[in-house]
Amino acid sequence: MMRRLGSVQRKMPCVFVTEVIDEPSAKREHQPFKVLATETLSNKAVDADIHSAIPTEKVDGTCCYVTTYKDKPYLWARLDRKPNKQAEKRFKNFQHSKENTKEFLWNVEEDFKPVPECWIPAKEIEQLNGNLVPDENGHIPGWVPVEKNSKQYCWHSSVVNYEFEVALVLRHHPDEPEVLEISAVPLSDLLEQTLELVGTNVNGNPYGLGSKKHPLHFLIPHGAFQIRDMPALNHSDLLSWFEGCREGKIEGIVWHCSNGCLIKVHRHHLGLCWPISETYMNSKPVTVNMNLNKYHYAFDTKCLFNQLSKIDKQKFGRLKDIILEI
Incomplete structure (x- = not known):
């Protein structure tokens, strides 16, 4: 992978x-x-x-990252640092100018909206004279940690359990390549990886996962589906x-x-x-493997982990067939 x-x-x-x-x-x-x-x-x-x-x-989801925070493996959400209104106006005028032969000059300290103190830039962001260099869209890509029960990142939060340090992950079944598997994976196994959060409330739900009453989300490691x-x-x-x-x-x-x-x-x-009515991801059978016997988890009754635990070891014809109940 x-x-x-x-x-x-x-x-x-x-x-x-x-x-x-x-x-x-x-x-x-x-x-x-x-x-x-x-x-x-x-x-x-x-x-x-x-x-x-x-x-x-x-x-088709939203990009996430797993790295250390508070001395523990944490899920981080994508958050780009963007220019304020005045800087954005100058940048757009520059882009539409017929004489823009020079590079646009940013003042990172003054031109950009504030970000939380815990924000970190993405690793490949260039630096010039000690300042981060915005991309061609005028953004500085970066990450913020997803706190437990976060309201702003509630769907991100639903796929991680920091008490047990696990995440809900979708990938190929290790023994059956044509079968998908949803499982609780130790966050430590995902350190320094980027993943895609997909589900009911992400990007218009192109894969038809879950329902408004019983939303379903999980993470897919980048490069998982060769x-x-x-x-x-x-x-x-x-x-x-x-x-x-x-x-x-x-x-x-x-x-x-x-x-x-x-x-x-x-x-x-x-x-x-795109999107299309029937996706390749939804054409494959899928199993649920929460590793309950291995790790002896006792999840909170209302969380997504607990809902999936109720259908542990079950196999479904496709992801759309998974119906959760509280």
């Missing part, structure tokens, strides 16, 4: 050279343009030896694969390159829709 070691990719490059089309985006509301892939591989993909990279499913039968790396074959193959019913592909670079392609880059 690939690890990203606390990094947030600044803007993961597309495997193809892209072009901007003057039509409203189907991916982002209020974006008056589309970004579509051409048939030419990007220089970044070629330089990263994309043909030898490991292709994995791009999962793609085994990739088509040739060209525009037409990838388009046919996304449209016609069962394994292609995913949001996109992330290639993990040997130099550490991550390269992606999203369905929208190929003019395809």
Whole structure:
């Protein structure tokens, strides 16, 4: 499994050279343009030896990170430090200026909104003269710890138990590759990994998990779902694969390159829709394995861990079939 070691990719490059089309985006509301892939591989993909990279499913959720906080392994939520109104206005004027041949100059101390004291920047953020360098969107990616019973990050909080130091994780069953498994995993096993939080209240719930009354969330380690039968790396074959193959019913592909670079392609880059009604993730059977006998957990009665404990060792035809009850 690939690890990203606390990094947030600044803007993961597309495997193809892209072009901007003057039509409203189907991916982002209020974006008056589309970004579509051409048939030419990007220089970044070629330089990263994309043909030898490991292709994995791009999962549609929100990025998280596990690292130490208060001398314990903790889940951290993504929080970008963003410019204040005045700085954002200057930055947008600079972006639209026809004479913007120079780099935009940021004053990190004055131009950005405050963040909590516990905030940490993502590991790959560049520094210049001791100051963090914002990305091309004017943001400084970073993390904040998810506290127990957090209201702001309640769905993040639902997938971790700090008393037992475990997290709810979805990945392949260790003995049955075609079966998924939801399990309680020690947070120490996830240290310095990034993961995707998915579920009922994340990104419009593209995988149809849980319900409003009984929400279901879990973490998926980045790179957990490797793609085994990739088509040739060209525009037409990838388009046919996304449209016609069962394994292609995913949001996109992330290639993990040997130099550490991550390269992606999203369905929208190929003019395809997302979300879709039936996803590859929801086509597989899934088991619940809470490791109750191994660790002797006694979870709080109303928490998600306890709800899943009631269906421990059960197998379901697909993730959508899991119905929780309190």
